[in-house]
Amino acid sequence: LLGEDGSVAPTIFAEMSALAAATGALNLGQGFPDEDGPEAVLEAARTAISHGANQYPPGRGTTDLLEAIAEHQQRFYGLRLDPTSEIVVTAGATEALAATLLALVDGPDDEVVVFEPYYDSYAACVALSGATLRTVPLRWPGFQPDLDELAAAVSDRTRIILVNDPHNPTGAVFERAVLEEIVRLAHRHDAVIVTDEVYEHLVFDVAHTPIATLPGAAERTLAISSGGKTFRTTGWKIGWVSGPADLLTAVLTVKQFLTYVNGSPFQPAIATGLRLPDGFFHDLASDMKGKRDILGAGLEAAGFDVSPPQGSYFTVADAAPLGAEDAGDFCRTLPERAGVVAIPLTAFVTARRRAEYATLVRFAACKRVDVLEEAASRLRALS
Ligand code: PMP
Numbered sequence: 001l002l003g004e005d006g007s008v009a010p011t012i013f014a015e016m017s018a019l020a021a022a023t024g025a026l027n028l029g030q031g032f033p034d035e036d037g038p039e040a041v042l043e044a045a046r047t048a049i050s051h052g053a054n055q056y057p058p059g060r061g062t063t064d065l066l067e068a069i070a071e072h073q074q075r076f077y078g079l080r081l082d083p084t085s086e087i088v089v090t091a092g093a094t095e096a097l098a099a100t101l102l103a104l105v106d107g108p109d110d111e112v113v114v115f116e117p118y119y120d121s122y123a124a125c126v127a128l129s130g131a132t133l134r135t136v137p138l139r140w141p142g143f144q145p146d147l148d149e150l151a152a153a154v155s156d157r158t159r160i161i162l163v164n165d166p167h168n169p170t171g172a173v174f175e176r177a178v179l180e181e182i183v184r185l186a187h188r189h190d191a192v193i194v195t196d197e198v199y200e201h202l203v204f205d206v207a208h209t210p211i212a213t214l215p216g217a218a219e220r221t222l223a224i225s226s227g228g229k230t231f232r233t234t235g236w237k238i239g240w241v242s243g244p245a246d247l248l249t250a251v252l253t254v255k256q257f258l259t260y261v262n263g264s265p266f267q268p269a270i271a272t273g274l275r276l277p278d279g280f281f282h283d284l285a286s287d288m289k290g291k292r293d294i295l296g297a298g299l300e301a302a303g304f305d306v307s308p309p310q311g312s313y314f315t316v317a318d319a320a321p322l323g324a325e326d327a328g329d330f331c332r333t334l335p336e337r338a339g340v341v342a343i344p345l346t347a348f349v350t351a352r353r354r355a356e357y358a359t360l361v362r363f364a365a366c367k368r369v370d371v372l373e374e375a376a377s378r379l380r381a382l383s
């Protein structure tokens with residue numbers, strides 16, 4: 001995980017946000033919103049601090065938040081969870097992923113199947129856990145996995161199939177047939193399914209289907225989500241894992257030595273968010289869909305080929321029509337050439353597959369409309 005000279009290598013997000021700050025370019029790189037989330041959620045955190053929620057919360061999470069997560073899973077997906085044994089609150093989805101991998105895999109003989117490109121912490125956490133990473137490619141432009149390639153990647157050595165749906169960086173929402181195949185393979189090879197659903201409420205024209213709702217899946221699925229994207233509070237780091245009590249005991253055992261507990265005033269605030277009326281969640285998705293459309297149209301007008309996402313904060317575009325040969329070089333010079341920051345997809349793939357993603361670039365749509373419009377107009381100057 002170290003840089004080539006032995007130093008701490010910044011993540012691609014830290015590198016690109018630093019570039020945005022240094023150059024004054026518009027930051028369509030790192031996926032964080034540039035507007036605050038709902039006032040009721042912010043106010044709940046302020047109130048919690050004023051009312052003394054400033055010491056260690058309970059290890060599994062506050063009772064109120066655990067109940068709010070269970071209510072949310074029931075309201076949106078019809079999933080029934082026991083808040084006392086089937087949910088653990090974590091320091092963001094990031095800690096949930098780390099604790100789950102560290103808890104469930106044992107060493108190089110255990111394999112973790114991941115769809116590639118993948119969110120950067122996946123490969124890092126698999127490496128920390130000592131397990132072996134197996135990847136299944138998601139190819140331009142649709143980014144759905146090939147079912148034969150998926151089946152070939154899963155074997156009796158597979159301990160975990162890790163599924164990020166809706167998907168970062170591609171914006172893909174997996175088709176039902178893909179989800180069904182994942183469940184079938186997990187049964188056949190006795191694997192655990194771990195889902196990362198942090199973009200669950202950011203889907204356009206399609207519904208989000210948690211794998212745990214598929215027949216036979218709940219008993220072997222750990223579902224991870226977080227309040228960061230849904231409530232525009234990415235800095236609060238309130239996440240959670242839900243699923244079978246015995247698996248969660250293992251996750252909690254690791255979590256207590258990673259952070260012990262986290263975010264006491266933010267836990268009641270995220271509980272408030274999870275209890276917001278349906279209209280909030282509906283408006284969130286339609287707002288992001290509008291932004292996706294503005295960004296997509298802007299990228300096309302600038303000469304990129306665009307893969308319209310069905311979910312997430314992101315849009316992937318091919319910079320080859322603009323003469324790009326290497327997305328890393330393209331993104332590192334884009335601030336200077338156009339005053340915009342974006343992320344090369346090569347940051348999300350294994351070295352051996354870099355060539356396949358060489359000209360693809362991820363743009364974040366989770367920014368103000370005026371920022372997206374200004375970025376589109378700057379990018380038009382490229383061609
Ligand atoms: N998984 C995915 C796919 C993400 O995009 C992110 C957000 N960057 C995370 C996990 C991390 O979420 P959190 O900020 O809640 O740790």
Ligand code: GLN
Pocket residue numbers: 011013014029030031032168
């Ligand atoms: N999830 C965000 C992204 O993909 C940022 C996460 C981070 O900076 N680690 O851009």
